[in-house]
Amino acid sequence: MNNRIIVGISGGVDSSVTALLLQKKGFDVECVFMKNWEGNDDEYCTAEEDYKDALAVCDHLGLPLRSVNFSQEYWDKVFQHFIDEYKKGRTPNPDVLCNREVKFKAFLDYALELGAEKIATGHYSIIDELNGDFKLLKGLDPGKDQSYFLYLLGQNALSKSIFPIGDIEKKEVRKLAEESGLVNHAKKDSTGVCFIGEQKFFKEFLKKYIPSNPGMIETIDGKECGKHDGLMYYTIGQRKGLGIGGGYGKLEAPWFVAEKDLYRNVLIVAQGHTHPALYHKQLFADQIHWIRGLVPEDLSGLSAKIRYRQSDQKCKITELSQDRCTVVFDKPQFAITPGQSVVFYRDNECLGGAVIDRRK
Amino acid sequence: MPYFDHSATTPIHPEVLNIITDVSKNIYGNPSSVYASGRKAKAIIEEARKNIAIAIDASPSDIIFTGGGSEANNIVLWDLIHREKKHVVTSAIEHPAILTVLKKLEPMGITYTVLPVNPQGRIDPEQLNKSIQSDTGLISIMMANNEVGTIQPINELIEIAQNHEIPFHSDTVQTLGKIPLSVREFSADYMSFSAHKFYGPKGVGFLYKKEGSPLNPLIIGGGQERKLRAGTENVPGIAGMGKAVLLASQNQSQHMKHLEALETSFIALLNRECPIAIINGSPTHHLPGVISVSFPGNKSDILLAKLDRIGMEVSSGSACGSGSVKPSPVLEAMGIPESQNISTLRFSFGRDNTQEDVTALVMALNQFTNE
Numbered sequence: 001m002n003n004r005i006i007v008g009i010s011g012g013v014d015s016s017v018t019a020l021l022l023q024k025k026g027f028d029v030e031c032v033f034m035k036n037w038e039g040n041d042d043e044y045c046t047a048e049e050d051y052k053d054a055l056a057v058c059d060h061l062g063l064p065l066r067s068v069n070f071s072q073e074y075w076d077k078v079f080q081h082f083i084d085e086y087k088k089g090r091t092p093n094p095d096v097l098c099n100r101e102v103k104f105k106a107f108l109d110y111a112l113e114l115g116a117e118k119i120a121t122g123h124y125s126i127i128d129e130l131n132g133d134f135k136l137l138k139g140l141d142p143g144k145d146q147s148y149f150l151y152l153l154g155q156n157a158l159s160k161s162i163f164p165i166g167d168i169e170k171k172e173v174r175k176l177a178e179e180s181g182l183v184n185h186a187k188k189d190s191t192g193v194c195f196i197g198e199q200k201f202f203k204e205f206l207k208k209y210i211p212s213n214p215g216m217i218e219t220i221d222g223k224e225c226g227k228h229d230g231l232m233y234y235t236i237g238q239r240k241g242l243g244i245g246g247g248y249g250k251l252e253a254p255w256f257v258a259e260k261d262l263y264r265n266v267l268i269v270a271q272g273h274t275h276p277a278l279y280h281k282q283l284f285a286d287q288i289h290w291i292r293g294l295v296p297e298d299l300s301g302l303s304a305k306i307r308y309r310q311s312d313q314k315c316k317i318t319e320l321s322q323d324r325c326t327v328v329f330d331k332p333q334f335a336i337t338p339g340q341s342v343v344f345y346r347d348n349e350c351l352g353g354a355v356i357d358r359r360k
Numbered sequence: 361m362p363y364f365d366h367s368a369t370t371p372i373h374p375e376v377l378n379i380i381t382d383v384s385k386n387i388y389g390n391p392s393s394v395y396a397s398g399r400k401a402k403a404i405i406e407e408a409r410k411n412i413a414i415a416i417d418a419s420p421s422d423i424i425f426t427g428g429g430s431e432a433n434n435i436v437l438w439d440l441i442h443r444e445k446k447h448v449v450t451s452a453i454e455h456p457a458i459l460t461v462l463k464k465l466e467p468m469g470i471t472y473t474v475l476p477v478n479p480q481g482r483i484d485p486e487q488l489n490k491s492i493q494s495d496t497g498l499i500s501i502m503m504a505n506n507e508v509g510t511i512q513p514i515n516e517l518i519e520i521a522q523n524h525e526i527p528f529h530s531d532t533v534q535t536l537g538k539i540p541l542s543v544r545e546f547s548a549d550y551m552s553f554s555a556h557k558f559y560g561p562k563g564v565g566f567l568y569k570k571e572g573s574p575l576n577p578l579i580i581g582g583g584q585e586r587k588l589r590a591g592t593e594n595v596p597g598i599a600g601m602g603k604a605v606l607l608a609s610q611n612q613s614q615h616m617k618h619l620e621a622l623e624t625s626f627i628a629l630l631n632r633e634c635p636i637a638i639i640n641g642s643p644t645h646h647l648p649g650v651i652s653v654s655f656p657g658n659k660s661d662i663l664l665a666k667l668d669r670i671g672m673e674v675s676s677g678s679a680c681g682s683g684s685v686k687p688s689p690v691l692e693a694m695g696i697p698e699s700q701n702i703s704t705l706r707f708s709f710g711r712d713n714t715q716e717d718v719t720a721l722v723m724a725l726n727q728f729t730n731e
Contacts, residue, residue, distance in 0.1 A: 030669075066665050069686070113662050115731070 004028040005162065006111035007120045008103060009057070009065070011050030012190060014122030014165060016057040016182050017173045021164045022120055023061060031058050032111065033067040036074040036102055046190075053184045060181060070106045077101035083209050086232045089262045090339030093149075100152040108160060118160050125150055125350075126166040127158050134158035136291050136350045141169040148308045151343045151353035152289050203233050215265035217244065220258055220277045228267040231260045237278065237335025242269060256335075279332035285342050285354035286324045295320065296351055304329075305343050306336055306356065312345055325354055362672040362717055366557075366710035367506050367534060367650055372600075373559035373607055373711075380561060380600040391593050392582065401595050408602025412566060415609040416551075417542040424567040424585045425598050429533040429554030430457035432567035435578045435589070436529045436550045437461045437500065440470050442576045445497030445526075448472040451483050451512075452693035453505050455531055475501075480642035481510035481694050488520050496524070502531040503551075504539065507690040507706055508641035509650030511539065518547055527573055533557055533565075537608030537615055538647050549573035555597070559711070560604030564597035615711060619649030622709040622718050626651065629722040634729055640696060640704065649709035652691075654700045658729050663705060666728045672721060675706045 007019040009031040023029045033054045035047055051067065058065035078097045085092035103121060111119045124139030125147045134155050139145040153161075165173050177185035206212075212230030219225050226244050228234065234242075238257045253272035261268060270277040283306070290296065299320075303312035304327060313333060319326040327342060336359040343353035363371070372380075383404060389397030391405055405425070413420040426432045437458065440446055450458055452474050462472045473491045475483050483501065492499075499521045504511045514530065521528040529550040535541060537558045543551075550573065554565040569575055569588075581590030608615070630637050630653065640652040655663060660676035667674055676688075687701040696704075707721070 064668070066661075066668070068661060110662075113659070114665055 002028065002115065002117055004030065004116050005118050005120050006114060006116040007031045008107055008122075009033055009054045010122070010190075011053035011057075011184065011187075012122065013174060013177050013182070013184050013187055014124070016054075016122075016184055017168075017177050018120050018122040018164045019057070019063060020061060020176065020180055020182070022162075023063065029063050030114075030116070031063050031065045032107070033065060034102070034107055035067060035069045036071055036098070038069075038071040053187065056183045060183070068107070068110055070102050073106045074098065074102055085339050086206060086210055088339075089231050089260045091235045091337050092339045093341055095149050096152055096341055099150055100157075104153055104157040104161065108157060112160070118162055120162045120164055122165055123150060123163045124166055124170070125163050127161060127163060129159075132159075133292065137166075138345070138348045138350065139163075140167045143309075144170045147345075147350040148305055148341070148343050151291065151341065151350055153291060154289075155291075155293055158291070203229070206232055213265055215267070217242065217267045217269055220268055220270045220275070225255075225269065231262065231265060231267060234260065234267055235335075236260070236337040244269065273334075278334055280336050280359040281332045282326065282328050282360040283333075283336050283342060283356050284324065284326055284358045284360070285356050288320075288323055288325055288352065288354040290352035291350060292352075296346075301346055302351075303345050304353075305345070306333055307340055317344075362670075362720065364707045364709060364713065364717075364721060365673050365675045367509075367706065367708035368675055369556045369562065370559045370710055371712065372556075372561060373604060375607060376560055376600045376604045379603045380596045383596040383599045387595055387599075391595060392584065401593075404595055405593050405598045408598045408605075411602045412605045415536075415541075415605045416568065417544045418568055419571065421586070422543075422568055422571060424569060424588050425593060425601075426565045426567055426589055427563055427594070428565040429531070429552045429557070430455075431578075432550075432552035432554075432565055433457040433500075433529075433531055434461055435567055435575070436498070436552070437465065438578045439574065439576050440465065440497055441468050443497045443574070445495045446470050447493050447496045449475060449488060449491050449496060449499045449501075451475045451477060451501050453477050453481055453507075453510075453690045454500070454502055455506060455533070458500055458502070458531060471495075477510075477693050479695050480645075481505055481508050481640075481690070482642060482645060483512055483517065485513055485516040485520055488517055492520075492524050492526065496526050498527050498529060500529040500531070502534075504532075504534045504647045504650075505641075505690060506534050506650075507688060508652040508694070509534075509647035509708075510642045511645040511647060513645070514546060514548075522547070534647060534650070536605065537612055538619065538649070539616075540612065543568065543570070550575075555601035555604055558604050558608045560601045561597045564594050564601050566601070611711075616648050618711065619709050622713055622715070623649050623651060625715055626707065626709075626718045626722065629719060630725070633722050633726040636729060637725075638700065640691065640694065651707045652704055653707065654696070654704040655725070655729050656700055656703050658703050660703055660705055663703075663725075663728055666731075667724060670724060672724060675708070676704065 005022050005027045009015045019029055019031055033051055055065055078094050078101055082092050082094045108119050123146045124141055124144040126137040128135040128137050136147055136150055138147050174185055210232055214229050216224050217226040217228050234257050236257055239254050242255050244255045251271055255269045255271050256278055258270040258277040259268040299317055302315055304315045314330040315327050317325050318328050338356050340356050341353045342356055344351040387401050387404055389401040391402040409420045409423045412423050446469050450472055475487050477483055501512055501517055503514050518528050527549040530548045532551040533554045536553055549570045551568040556562040577588045579590050584590050636656055638654040664676050687698050691701045
């Protein structure tokens with residue numbers, strides 16, 4: 001048993017404060033910067049700037065920094081799947097897979113090989129241990145809770161990880177960074193998919209990997225009302241960028257993507273945020289994962305999120321097998337999106353989740 | 361001093377540092393200016409040029425100061441765009457400052473043939489002979505490799521080039537001070553050197569160009585370096601490099617003996633303490649003190665990090681590739697299997713290393729490969 005913790009540092013304020021807090025507690029802290037994306041897509045990738053920030057922080061704190069390249073692992077285990085899902089007209093969540101395959105697998109293995117006792121990351125979540133049983137809890141800051149992205153972790157990963165800022169609020173994290181003179185204390189939070197960057201590049205990026213197939217846009221009643229550039233560029237519930245004015249149709253209200261008809265290559269839209277075609281009470285999901293390994297004995301008082309930052313929605317699991325489940329919500333849900341994850345909670349505990357396949 | 365990465369760079373020699381400091385403090389003139397301070401600066405760089413020329417048996421007018429080895433390589437390769445014959449022959453184990461440049465030149469009509477190497481990293485001169493085309497305008501083959509230390513049969517290669525009347529360039533960045541270099545015996549048209557590889561300052565180097573061999577400038581402007589490399593000269597850097605070359609040539613045989621002794625004991629100890637170790641490269645045609653070793657089953661990035669933790673600095677593959685677990689293209693070209701490739705470290709000894717350092721290094725390797 002040693003005292004060594006290896007921190008996955010990104011150059012952002014959260015992972016920097018993670019390193020800072022562990023150092024203050026007297027751990028033998030080493031930092032590792034992961035490079036998970038390679039290519040000539042430098043215009044999208046901020047890795048070099050991020051590395052410089054990580055180096056400045058480590059230099060300031062007097063901590064060793066190494067960099068490691070997991071771009072092969074990321075490509076094989078995360079990106080291929082991301083592309084395959086888009087080809088199927090679904091909207092995948094690469095961050096969830098990145099956590100399971102890269103940060104809490106490739107990086108964890110690397111850190112253990114380097115003789116670390118545990119790894120630490122700047123995730124806003126809490127790991128709660130009782131007699132060797134590890135629970136994943138929501139982060140203290142309700143606006144920042146990241147348990148949604150961590151639902152694919154298992155007992156092994158949780159037993160070897162710590163999230164030192166999980167019980168701190170974001171503004172406090174920034175304050176700690178500023179007090180300690182960390183250069184990135186005011187750095188903007190990253191948004192969007194890490195290898196694409198800002199949302200505005202998204203279309204251009206996807207075009208490089210998937211041929212686009214333009215087609216028609218129809219209303220839910222089957223009337224043609226415009227053209228789309230390729231179904232993969234649209235997400236269920238999307239409002240902007242449809243090229244249909246709010247004035248089209250009977251109402252002044254904006255249009256939303258309700259469905260993708262892959263067979264006919266048609267994008268189906270509905271008018272008004274309250275249109276019933278945008279709401280479903282039931283979903284079918286597969287690839288179930290339970291954080292504590294087994295199906296929870298008690299599934300009462302369950303709630304779920306069907307997207308990051310959604311508030312908990314009361315629901316019941318009505319059918320459950322090894323890999324699949326049916327979820328019925330108390331209230332109809334807006335834009336249930338195939339490819340995204342449904343993540344289950346009881347109060348503050350994240351129990352696990354599954355990938356949405358269909359809705360009804 | 362537990363620094364074992366002298367092929368990446370070397371610590372500056374104290375006497376070199378003295379000269380750089382002294383020149384930086386006292387000599388502010390522009391060597392192109394005609395008044396006294398300019399003349400002083402000019403005299404300093406010409407003194408350095410003379411010392412460098414003497415060290416390699418060249419004439420001072422053969423020496424062109426550059427911003428380092430990569431720039432020297434670039435000047436020679438970019439000259440191809442001015443030539444009629446646009447085909448280049450090179451080798452699979454060249455530095456990226458050759459192979460990446462050739463790739464960049466491809467859309468400009470430059471074509472090239474990459475010669476394979478044998479498992480020890482050597483080129484078969486017969487292969488070079490066969491690869492020459494009617495439009496071959498340059499042969500560029502490094503004298504000694506940075507990753508495995510293998511020395512090429514350079515005189516045979518040059519002879520072939522001369523028989524075909526093709527200019528020959530050699531990236532000789534790793535060689536100065538480690539193997540005798542005389543342009544009387546070794547008649548390349550161009551050679552690239554970098555001061556920080558022989559205890560000189562970083563960011564300065566030189567290109568040797570044989571009199572009469574064609575060359576156009578890459579950087580154009582004020583016409584410095586006989587119109588071959590524009591830009592106000594790095595006077596302190598050049599002065600330091602001149603001193604570093606002088607010291608390297610004065611101490612050469614002693615330095616080589618020192619490196620050979622360290623290498624011999626390193627290998628003997630390694631064989632005893634770390635029997636899994638495999639030494640790559642050529643045992644006979646080899647730069648002293650540069651040793652590539654594979655530790656099967658131990659990934660190089662892990663070993664590197666563990667050595668770094670105790671302050672021992674070595675390299676995996678070439679320094680430019682660190683932070684990546686990609687297999688080294690040089691070892692790949694030598695036919696080394698991937699599992700062995702990604703378990704390889706390069707040790708390169710230098711003037712401050714001692715027998716005690718080497719013993720401590722092997723003990724650490726023994727410990728880390730048994731964890």
